Amino acid sequence: MAVKLDEFSSSLDAVAIQAGDVVTVPHLITDMLPYLDLPINEHHRLHLLRIARLLVQALETPRETVIRLCWAEPTLYGAIIVAIDCGIFSYMSQTPNEPVPVEYLARVTEMDPILTSRLMKHLSAMGIFQESAPDLYLATNLSKALALSKYAGGFTCMAEGAMKAIYRLPEYFRSTGYRNPDEATAGPFQFAYETSQHWFQWVSERPAICQQFNHHMSAYHQGRPSWMDRDFYPVENALLNLVKPGPNAVLLVDIGGGFGHDLQEFHQKHPSAPGRLIVQDKADVIQQVPNEPGKVEFMAHDFFTEQPIKGARAYYLHSVLHDWPDAECRRILRHISDAMAPGYSKLLINENVVPDQKADWQITGLDLMLMTLASARERRESEWHQLLTDAGFMIVHIWSHINGGESLIECQLA
Ligand SMILES: C[S@@+](CC[C@H](N)C(=O)[O-])C[C@H]1O[C@@H](n2cnc3c(N)ncnc32)[C@H](O)[C@@H]1O
Structure with a gap:
């Protein structure tokens, strides 16, 4: 038995230093060829990115993957935070097209030059900066984003x-x-x-x-398909068509809406939509909202208590229910259903619907993050049906975009 185990482990050892799946490499490259002569739209970009990731998996050896995951990525995470703290990203974004010598960077950030050089080397090896010559660094789009x-x-x-x-x-x-x-x-x-x-x-x-968390949430949604766009959800015909007349009529209540980035976006995209736009969140979040006059109103409200806005055209929950286990979701939903006007009000839920197969890493990563932080979860379609039916709702339609991202689950009272 011992001999067999030894033989087995030596064959595994050999596998660990061979490319993950070298046979698929020519197929993956062939899959990319048709895109050589095409202008790359968003759909093509996402498709190519999927192939490129498969290509890396196929070429990287298990040993390399282990070293990357155990050493390079955890230390990268730490190095990024040190660079944020010391202002490296802000400084580098001010001179976006000129290579910066590392001694100069150390001087302006008041860091030890040897430490600066070691951090910059790893940040560049991992693609955050570009090393244009020894000890000379250029900003990239990624490093510029990290200045924000x-x-x-x-x-x-x-x-x-x-x-x-x-x-x-x-x-x-x-x-x-x-x-x-x-x-x-x-x-x-x-x-x-x-x-x-x-x-x-x-x-x-x-x-x-x-x-920082509220900033992070606003970044999470940037550049992803938005239900407010014309090719996603029929805003005019399904939402704006029946809004009650009058100055007090409420079009949308964004419950747990953070700093209000969604309703600001809605107002930009549908400036003449009738009705009030109200963002609700916990009092401590609302206190931090920058005080700018505008169309969007802010209101402190705990969603585990009675919903004060009755009979709005739509109650909107974006990345809220995934923060809570089913029992708490049912409590949140009950306060909404109690406030809805039957036959008029809608519930719009903007969340991931986890596909039964081949879920994207952004969804699976978030699912485990939610589990870790809040004993909560991303849900599959069957789980959404179950939760909403139990809470007295009926799903009218689940709207999804060809380029993925979160769906819009349109519901009404059952
Ligand atoms: C994941 S964030 C989503 C924020 C925003 N809807 C978005 O998509 O960017 C969840 C939000 O729920 C809010 N929240 C948590 N507990 C709450 C409560 N009891 N009442 C109201 N809002 C709450 C948080 O402050 C946070 O803004």
């Missing part, structure tokens, strides 16, 4: 408010006998951070992380 707080915020808030729980997942699951977490205030986050608070409550007490 809405893109940098994701790193800093996840480092403070998630990483410990991710690293302690194995310990947490050993302690629970590998049970799927479904208690909003007794999951991996509470275990790792030794708290009984829900993640949102914990974040509320840390305004800097709260602000």
Whole structure:
């Protein structure tokens, strides 16, 4: 038996230093060829990106993947946060087309030149900057994005408010006998951070992380298909057509709407839409909203309490229900259904619908993040039907975009 195991492990050892799936490489390259002469639209870009990722998987050896995941990516995460803290991204974005010598960068950021050089080397090896000559660095589109707080915020808030729980997942699951977490205030986050608070409550007490998180949420949706666009959901015919007349009629209530980026976008895209646009969120979030006069109104409201806006044309939940286990979702939904006008009000849910096969890594990654932070989940279509039916709703239609992203689940009272 020992001999067999040894033989087995030596054959696995050999596999670990061979390309992942070299046979598929010519097929994958052939799949890319038709795009050589085409202008690359968004649909083509996403398709090519999928093939390019498969190509990397096919060419990289398991050993290389292990080293990348164990060394290069965790240290990259740390290096990015140090670079954010020291202003490297902001400085590099001010001289976007000129290579910057590393000693100069160290001087303006007041960092040790040797440390700066080591960080810049790894950041460049991992594609964040471009190393144009020894010790000379150029900004890239990625490094320019990281100069913006809405893109940098994701790193800093996840480092403070998630990483410990991710690293302690194995310990947490050993302690629970590998049970799927479904208690909003007794999951991996509470275990790792030794708290009984829900993640949102914990974040509320840390305004800097709260602000970074809200920036991060606004970045998450950027550049993705939006239901407000003409090729997604028929806004005019399905939403604007029946809005009640009068100055107080409410068109949309964005519940848990953060800093209001969705309704600002709606107003930009449909400037003459009738009716009020109201963003609701927890009081501490609403307090942080920049005070700019405009069409969108802000209101502090806890969605576990009675909905004060009655009979709106639509109640809108974007990336809210995925933050909660089913029991809490049913409570949120009950307060909405109590406020809806039968035959007039709609519920619009903008969320991922996890495909039964080949879900995108953005969805599966978010699913595990939600599990870790909030014992919550992304849901499949059958799970959405179950949840909404139990809460007294009927799904009218699930609108999805050809380029993926979140769907719009249109519902009415059952
Ligand atoms: C994942 S974020 C989504 C934000 C926004 N809808 C978006 O898509 O960008 C969830 C939002 O729910 C809010 N939230 C959490 N608990 C809440 C509560 N009890 N009442 C109201 N809002 C709450 C959070 O403050 C946060 O803004």
